[in-house]
Structure formats: C-alpha cells, structure tokens
Amino acid sequence: MNVDERPLVVGESSGTGRLLLVGAPLGNVADASPRLRDTLTTADIVAAEDTRRLTRLARDLGIHIAGRIVSYFEGNEERRTPDLVDALREGASVALITDGGMPSVSDPGYRLVRAALDAGVPVTAAPGPSAVTTALAVSGLPADRFCFEGFLPRGGGARRARLRELATEPRTMVLFEAPHRVAACLADLAEAFGAERAAAVCRELTKTYEEVLRRPLAELAAWAAAAPPKGEITLVVAGAAPADRAAPPAGELRAEVARLEEGGTSRRDAIASVAQRHGLRRRDVYEIVHAPD
Template identity: 70%
Template sequence: MSSRENVTGRVVLVGAPLGNIGDASARMREVLATADVIAAEDTRRLGRLAKDLGITVSGRVVSYFEGNDERRTPELIEALDGGAVVAVVTDGGMPSVSDPGYRLVTAALEAGHPVTAAPGPSAVTTALALSGLPSDRFVFEGFLPRTGSHRRSRLRELAGEPRTLVFFEAPHRIVDALTDLAGAFGGDRAAAICRELTKTYEEIRRGSLADLAGQASEDPPRGEITLVVAGAPAGPAPRPSDDELRAAVAEREAAGVTRRDAIQAVADEYALKKRDVYTIVHQR
C-alpha cells in the first residue's frame, strides 16, 4: 500500500434534498457541519441550506460546478493529500449524476483516496416511482443534446430501447424535446413530466407524448423537470398498410419533424428499410 493510501483524506458525496428540507438526513447534517472542505455547486444555496438545517459550516467552502471543476479538482486532490475530508454537494440530489462530482470521484480514486456517500434523494428514482410507468428495468439518459439535429439523432438510437427511459430537461427546451420524442418514438408512447419534485408546486403530468407535447406548448411547465418515457414494446410492430405508413410519417411531420427524420423514425419503428418507406411516402 502506498503512503498516499494511508492518508485519511476522503471524498463524501452528499445527497441534498430536492426541495423539501425534511428529507435531509442526520448524516448529511453531520457531514456538512464537520467536513474540512465543502465543494458546493452553488455556495449561496449551500448557505441557505445550512441555515435551513440549523447547522454551522466550519470547513472551507469552495465553488465546484461544471464550468470550473477541471481547474478546481487538483486543488481538492491536494486537500485530500493533506488528510482533509472533502464533501461534495449539489443544488439537489446526488452529486456526479448529471451534476458536478464525477471528475473529482475519478481523480480521487486514481490518487488512492477513498470515496463514500451520505446518500439522499434522487430525482431519477423519485420521478420513476411517481410516473406510473414500469420501474423494474430503466435507463437514465441525462440531458438530451441541445440542438435539434443532434437530439433527433440520439432519439432515433433510443427508439427501440425496451426499458423505461429517464431524462433531465430544461423548461425552455421541453416542448421541442417532447415534439422530437413523439416524432422518434410515436405520439402514443406513454410518458410523464415530473417537475419541482418534493417542492410546493410539485406536479406530475401523465399521458401520451403527443398529448404532453400539446399541453406543454399551451402551458409550459416551469422549474426543474425530470421526464420519464415508457420503453418500446417488445419486437417490431406489425407492418402497417402503405396508407398507414404515409399517415405515420405525416403525423411526425405535423409535429415539427423533418420528412427525412420522420421517414427514418417510421422505418425504425416497424423494422423496415428507409428507402422502402421513402418510396411509399413519395408514391403518387
């Protein structure tokens, strides 16, 4: 065992409440009150959290977010080398799950420092449980690509995924995301929009992707959003008639999907060749 592995410095990933302070654990309070260094996604929110928890943070507080984690990580490793307990806390949920923390975890492990957790709430599993969709097998996809073409390309890859899918999404992109999901997966695929989980204005919208896209367009959901979508049905769907294929492409086009992407999505859904669907769509 190296001398570095004998140092007591360690990383503690702290699961913060999603919104309801009552979800904070006694261990979370202890870690935040006693850690030598706290790497916080937002130092101001950490201050409010500590006040709500009724604790005094005695350690050094540093900001640690996606924009500075590459620069900040070596500093935190240096603190670990000196024997410090470094706590990582995000604005809500578990660090390193689509949030800062992963870079430090890998660097700490590579440097021979132990990594542990004071586990807490997770928006992923909370939304999954509340969605009403199958939860025995699921896959977390994080945030979809921001640009339309990249997002649609990713969704085409996922269209045949049989497990329930969980995404994070920003309010200003949710309508476009739902429209593209309906185009790639079919408008009748079941889904749930889970927003502001555990907070005062918690809301779960359940329905088909097409219905949810329409609702979101008329009444855009606000706040932090976790989107849960049912997996693809087992096996390719029965081959529909030519008229049904044309209608399926037209439905996706009406939802804002390009004809090229709509044809690809329909071909994928029914395990057909793209050129065959193209020929059917363009038949006069």
C-alpha cells in the same frame, strides 16, 4: 458564511483524507438526512455547486458549517479538482454537494470522484434524494428495469438523431430537460417514439408546486407547447413494446445464446433469456439456434 478562495491546505499532513458525496434535498428540506447534517458540520472542506444554496440549506437546517467552503461547479471543476485532490492527500475530509440530488449524476462530481480514486483516496457517500429514482417511482411506468439518459443534445438535429437510436429501447427511460426546451423535446419524442407512447412529465419534485402529468407523448407535447412549464423537469418515457422492436439478425441471437452458455447457463435457460430480452417467442429463438448452418 463566506466562500474561501485561498489555496486548499490543511496544515500538517495527517494521512489520506476522504471524499464524501452528499445527497442534497431536491426541494423539501425535510428530506435532508441526519448524516447529511453531520457531514456538512464535520467536513474540513465543503465543495458546493452553488455556495448560496448551501448557505440557505445550512440556515434552514439550523447547522453551522465550520469547515472551509469552496465553489465547485461546471465552470471551475477542471481547475479546482487538482487542489481538492491535494487537500485529500494531505488528510482533509471533503464533502461535495450539488444543488439537489447526488453529485456526479448529471451534476458536477464525476471528475473529482475519478481523480480521487486515481490518487488512492477513499470515496464514499451520504446517500440522499435523487430526481432520477423519484421521478421513476411516481411515473406509474415500469420501474423494474430502466436507463438514465441525462440531458439530451441541445441541438434539434442531434437530439432527434439520439431519439431515433432510443426508439427501440425496451427499458423505461429517464431524462432531464431544461424548461425552455421541454416542448421541443416532447414533440421530438412523440415523432421518434410514436404519439401514443406513455410518458410522464415530473416538475418541481418534492417542492410546493410539484406536478406529475402522466399522458401519451403527443398530449404532453401539446400541453408543453400551450404553456411552457417552469422549474426543474424530469421526463420518464415507457420503453418500446415488443411489437415496436425489430428482431436482431439470427447470427446475433445465436451469439447471445452461445455467450450465456459459455458463462454456465443451460441452453434452455439461455434461449428463454434471449427471447425475453428481445420480446420473441422461445420457440422462434430455439429454431434459430438449432437451424443448420
């Protein structure tokens, strides 16, 4: 299975094609869906973050990729995107697959999705595994509301500044980190969020040596410093408790309630919603809203 670097043309125009984002297994090939198999075998073009991994995946799945295989990774996506969009305009079906999980989620793909949409090309997905939601689900931390921060800044100063901004985030946070930076990242997390903040290190999810450690941040930092972990890492960190979050100024609280009321929410429900969001007592928000100017 060779990578084809010729210009991306599909012959006579057959109308607008379609871009399909393919969710690849994180590690366990048994997680590949039947639709992933069908998509890879029927697409006119398969754009892969790592063509060698795609070749190995196809072999493990026992499928043959009849379409053209091209590389599409961080180093060439700016140059390759216009060619793929041209092929889509000419009627080609293009499947985009990354090393694992869903394309464009901290992986190549967003640039192509945006360009395809701007060109009026349909974009759909063959959904599959996601390290974000898998780690969140097994972390044991609240999963009803969460935010995904992707990779933090590589530099220590920039990373610590970003963590200070996140220290009062009430939702559970999911982050990616490179193995050689995990120890420093966990140490910075413990400093910014507090040593006792609950967290989980999820390593090599779905693979043979999967490991999930659920401990306070300080303990995880000490563990990583003693023996830097290997493999693909996803971090899940509990959100700030209400006591850790400073209440917004009274004017901001009144404005939030007013916006909800303008949208049709009753004042009573608006006050309750704002109080819950900021970890405040409803009575306190009520008194702020009804205080004389």
